[in-house]
Amino acid sequence: xxxxxxxxxxxxxxxxxxxxxxxxxxxxxxxxxxxxxxxxxxxxxxxxxxxxxxxxxxxxxxxxxxxxxxxxxxxxxxxxxxxxxxxxxxxxxxxxxxxxxxxxxxxxxxxxxxxxxxxxxxxxxxxxxxxxxxxxxxxxxxxxxxxxxxxxxxxxxxxxxxxxxxxxxxxxxxxxxxxxxxxxxxxxxxxxxxxxxxxxxxxxxxxxxxxxxxxxxxxxxxxxxxxxxxxxxxxxxxxxxxxxxxxxxxxxxxxxxxxxxxxxxxxxxxxxxxxxxxxxxxxxxxxxxxxxxxxxxxxxxxxxxxxxxxxxxxxxxxxxxxxx
Numbered sequence: 001x002x003x004x005x006x007x008x009x010x011x012x013x014x015x016x017x018x019x020x021x022x023x024x025x026x027x028x029x030x031x032x033x034x035x036x037x038x039x040x041x042x043x044x045x046x047x048x049x050x051x052x053x054x055x056x057x058x059x060x061x062x063x064x065x066x067x068x069x070x071x072x073x074x075x076x077x078x079x080x081x082x083x084x085x086x087x088x089x090x091x092x093x094x095x096x097x098x099x100x101x102x103x104x105x106x107x108x109x110x111x112x113x114x115x116x117x118x119x120x121x122x123x124x125x126x127x128x129x130x131x132x133x134x135x136x137x138x139x140x141x142x143x144x145x146x147x148x149x150x151x152x153x154x155x156x157x158x159x160x161x162x163x164x165x166x167x168x169x170x171x172x173x174x175x176x177x178x179x180x181x182x183x184x185x186x187x188x189x190x191x192x193x194x195x196x197x198x199x200x201x202x203x204x205x206x207x208x209x210x211x212x213x214x215x216x217x218x219x220x221x222x223x224x225x226x227x228x229x230x231x232x233x234x235x236x237x238x239x240x241x242x243x244x245x246x247x248x249x250x251x252x253x254x255x256x257x258x259x260x261x262x263x264x265x266x267x268x269x270x271x272x273x274x275x276x277x278x279x280x281x282x283x284x285x286x287x288x289x290x291x292x293x294x295x296x297x298x299x300x301x302x303x304x305x306x307x308x309x310x311x312x313x314x315x316x317x318x319x320x321x322x323x324x
Contacts, residue, residue: 030265034062037273062265065090
């Protein structure tokens with residue numbers, strides 16, 4: 001796991017057990033959340049649109065990242081190294097897929113382009129290629145004789161060079177992705193707020209941002225960059241602290257590091273995956289149940305009213321009213 005592969009130190013057996021338990025528990029939650037989104041993509045044909053396809057690849061990366069994080073360290077041989085490299089690969093792929101979602105929003109809403117589906121092959125080349133390059137560079141910069149598995153994690157790096165390679169191949173791309181997502185979502189929301197104000201002014205109505213359901217969705221999207229920040233903030237602090245004070249580990253910081261990073265898949269599945277389209281697809285299948293069972297299910301009014309309406313694109317749902 002990318003966040004715990006650099007967790008070194010003279011932890012006691014009890015402390016390592018706690019870290020392993022935290023990693024297994026939180027990774028399991030992420031595995032369930034991301035696996036649920038992957039399953040929905042395969043079960044519901046209505047979700048197989050380009051916008052949700054990007055969410056599917058994000059969830060798939062999170063699912064594989066969480067799965068290999070749980071496997072543990074059954075040996076100190078080839079399998080252990082493979083586990084470390086695989087978790088690094090899919091973790092990088094996960095946060096890179098979030099940048100493709102942000103790029104799709106920006107290209108559609110701000111630049112008014114409709115060719116996002118045509119550049120899907122470029123997305124795959126960018127995500128999988130970058131993940132592969134960072135993983136290969138990390139392996140080249142490492143000395144296998146200086147690696148070992150601690151507890152449930154493999155590819156732990158010793159020495160200043162190994163830590164520097166880890167930081168360059170993971171944390172720099174990570175915070176680059178966070179910066180890109182933040183700027184992109186800011187521009188998208190600003191653009192849509194300006195359009196809403198213009199429409200309200202030309203129709204002689206007061207501007208009420210909370211009165212537009214689509215604007216509520218966009219404002220929620222503005223919080224998406226916070227997912228990566230919350231997930232990796234403690235890991236970044238821990239890496240910097242370990243680089244400066246390698247002999248003075250902070251256990252509670254390591255626990256937060258492991259726990260929050262392992263929950264990234266769960267956070268992504270809730271924010272990106274469990275959207276209106278997914279909920280609608282699930283509730284529509286509930287119509288197959290007998291009437292007495294459906295009455296016991298809490299079906300939101302907003303979902304019930306929209307069943308007969310066309311499915312909206314979760315990523316690209318807003319257009320400028322040309323008549324205005």
